[in-house]
Structure formats: structure tokens, C-alpha cells
Amino acid sequence: xxxxxxxSFWRAAGPLLGFWGIQLVMxxxxxxxxxxxxxxxxxxxxxxxxxxxxYQEMMxxxxxxxxxxxxxxxxxxxxxxxxxxAATLFLTVTLFVIDRKKEQIAGIQRMGVQKPLKNxxxxxxxxxxxxxxxxxxxxxxxxVLVDPEYIQTAQNMYSADFVVQIIxxxxxxxxxxxxxxxxxxxxxYRETRGFYYAxxxxxxxxxxxxxxxxxxxxxxxxxxxLCYVYEKFGSMKAPIMLHxxxxxxxxxxxxxxxxxxxxxxPFKMAVAVIISTFICAACFxxxxxSGDPVSTQKxxx
Numbered sequence: 391x392x393x394x395x396x397x398s399f400w401r402a403a404g405p406l407l408g409f410w411g412i413q414l415v416m417x418x419x420x421x422x423x424x425x426x427x428x429x430x431x432x433x434x435x436x437x438x439x440x441x442x443x444x445y446q447e448m449m450x451x452x453x454x455x456x457x458x459x460x461x462x463x464x465x466x467x468x469x470x471x472x473x474x475x476a477a478t479l480f481l482t483v484t485l486f487v488i489d490r491k492k493e494q495i496a497g498i499q500r501m502g503v504q505k506p507l508k509n510x511x512x513x514x515x516x517x518x519x520x521x522x523x524x525x526x527x528x529x530x531x532x533x534v535l536v537d538p539e540y541i542q543t544a545q546n547m548y549s550a551d552f553v554v555q556i557i558x559x560x561x562x563x564x565x566x567x568x569x570x571x572x573x574x575x576x577x578x579y580r581e582t583r584g585f586y587y588a589x590x591x592x593x594x595x596x597x598x599x600x601x602x603x604x605x606x607x608x609x610x611x612x613x614x615x616l617c618y619v620y621e622k623f624g625s626m627k628a629p630i631m632l633h634x635x636x637x638x639x640x641x642x643x644x645x646x647x648x649x650x651x652x653x654x655x656p657f658k659m660a661v662a663v664i665i666s667t668f669i670c671a672a673c674f675x676x677x678x679x680s681g682d683p684v685s686t687q688k689x690x691x
Contacts, residue, residue, distance in 0.1 A: 402578045405485055406595060409478050409570045416474035421463050428459040468550035472558030475566045482569035486626075489577060504624040505681065513619065513628060516673040517635025523666025524608060525640050525649055526659045531604045539602035548644065555641050564633035571596045571613065572620050572629045585684055589617035612636075621684040622677055 463470070532540050547559065571592050579588035593613025597606045616629040643649060652659045 398582055401581075402575055405481065405570065405574045405578075408481050410599075412478045412481060413471075413474045416477045417470055420470050420473060424462050424466075425456060425459045428456050431455055467546060468558050469554055472554070472562045475558075476562050478566050479569060482566065482574055486569055486573040486577075489574070503681070505622070505628070509623070509680065510628070510631060512673040512676050513623075513632045514635060516670050517632050518639050519666050519669045521636045521639025522643060522648070523663050523670065524612075524636065525643070526652060526663045526666070528604050528608055529649070529653065530659070530663075531607065535603055537603045540604045543602055543605065552641075552645055555645075556638065560638040560641055561634060564637050565630055567596070567599075568616070568626065568630045568633055572616055573626050576617050576620065585617070585621065589614045592617055618684060619677070622681060 528540075547555065550558070575595065576588050576592040579591055593610045596613035597610035600606050600609050612633075616633060619632055620626070620629045622628070652662050
């Protein structure tokens with residue numbers, strides 16, 4: 391059957407727009423719920439005072455009352471982002487399950503044979519060691535690029551309570567992103583395209599969800615690796631595990647002061663990057679040589 395380009399476009403773009411839309415709507419709703427009681431209090435005060443105020447004075451009064459609400463939103467933005475991202479799982483997990491059922495009915499097998507859990511040690515090692523190398527490289531890149539948005543993002547992330555960081559950045563966000571970008575978007579590209587096309591475009595969309603230059607470069611490369619891991623292991627458990635361990639490693643090593651210790655001497659940081667690169671490369675070679683090679687052809691007949 392001839393492929394309709396418009397249908398193919400919206401089949402991939404629709405879920406992605408839905409993913410972003412759910413996040414924006416949920417963040418707006420949560421912030422509105424936080425502000426609403428303060429808006430009622432502001433209106434009540436204005437009514438009871440009986441003062442005749444000009445526009446500027448009225449805005450100043452509103453700001454005075456709403457200021458605690460804005461502080462709550464700023465202080466809770468990580469938790470808000472976590473809730474908003476968790477809400478996308480209803481969409482992405484549903485689409486993932488529906489797509490896999492349709493493939494099963496049609497007799498289409500997109501992934502290779504699933505690897506046993508004992509083979510996942512390589513992902514665990516790559517995630518733990520890779521989190522050190524990736525964080526050090528990001529710090530080096532920031533020293534060159536001097537991206538204010540990267541600094542702001544890091545400050546926001548690490549300003550939250552450590553438990554909140556672990557829940558949101560360690561589990562909620564990586565799991566939600568994997569279902570969206572590997573489970574749905576990548577798989578739908580693979581219906582009509584080869585591995586490289588699907589992986590590059592998926593990684594590109596994955597990278598633009600991160601708003602600063604350093605993270606965009608890192609997540610583009612990570613996105614391609616996660617697609618490859620998905621293909622090699624034949625299961626969503628693989629990219630989810632690698633993504634979660636990378637994030638957890640970065641959070642935990644930051645919290646216990648590993649990166650502060652490395653940053654005191656550039657030589658230590660350079661050695662950490664070299665050792666991390668060597669170990670991760672060894673794990674990648676092992677993954678590459680295990681099982682069947684990744685097919686570069688489209689999977690739909």
C-alpha cells in the first residue's frame with residue numbers, strides 16, 4: 391500500500407504535540423490552582439477597602455497579595471514539572487500499547503529478540519560511569535559556551551528538595567520521555583524509515599525539549615544512543631533503565647560532592663572523562679557485538 395506522507399507526518403507529530411500540550415496545560419492548571427485563592431483574597435481586599443484606585447495602584451495591590459503565590463510556584467516548579475510530565479504517561483503508554491497490539495495482530499516484529507535481564511549489566515555500568523563523564527563534559531562545554539540558560543536550569547534543578555529531584559528527574563521525566571520519544575515517536579518513524587533516519591529525527595525532537603545549548607547537544611547524542619539500545623535489547627526496559635541510571639547518577643554524585651571535588655582541579659576532571667569514555671566505549675562494544683546487528687531498513691512490509 392502506498393504510504394501517505396501527510397498521514398505519516400501526523401502519525402508522528404500528533405503524539406508529540408499532544409505530549410507538549412499536556413505538559414503546558416497541566417502546568418497552567420496547577421499554577422492557576424495555586425494562584426486562585428490569592429486572587430480571591432485580593433478581590434476581597436479591594437472591595438472591602440472602598441478605595442478608588444488608578445490602574446497602577448490596583449496592580450500594585452494585586453501584586454502585593456499575589457506575591458506569596460508566585461513564590462510558591464517558583465519554589466515548587468520542579469514538582470509542578472514532575473506532575474505535568476507524569477500526566478503525559480496516560481497518552482504515551484496508551485499509544486505504545488495500542489501500537490504494539492496492532493503490530494502483533496499484523497504479525498510485524500519491529501525489534502529483535504529481547505535480551506535476558508542478565509545482559510543489562512552493561513547498561514547499568516554505562517549509566518553509572520557515563521553520568522560522571524557526561525556531567526564533567528557538560529561542565530567543560532559550559533565553560534566554553536557560557537550559556538546563562540544552562541546555569542539557570544542547573545540552579546532550578548538542584549534547588550529542589552533532594553527527594554523531589556530523585557522522583558522527578560530520576561524517574562518521572564526519563565520514563566515519560568522514553569515512552570514518548572522511543573516508545574511512540576521512534577517506533578512510528580521506523581514503520582516507514584530506516585534506523586538512522588528514525589534515530590536522528592527522534593533525537594532531534596528529543597533535544598529541542600531541552601532549552602539550553604549544552605543540554606541540547608548532550609540529549610541529541612543521548613537520544614541516538616537510546617534508540618540504538620532499544621533496537622539491540624528489543625525492549626523498552628533498556629532505554630528506560632539507561633536513562634534513569636544516567637539521571638540518578640548525576641543527581642547522587644552531585645549531592646555527595648563528587649563533581650565539586652573533581653572541579654577543583656581540571657586534571658581530575660579530564661582523567662574522569664577519559665576513564666568514563668573508555669569504560670562506556672567498552673560497554674558499547676559489548677552491546678554492539680552481542681546479538682544480531684541493528685537493521686538499517688524500514689520494518690513495515
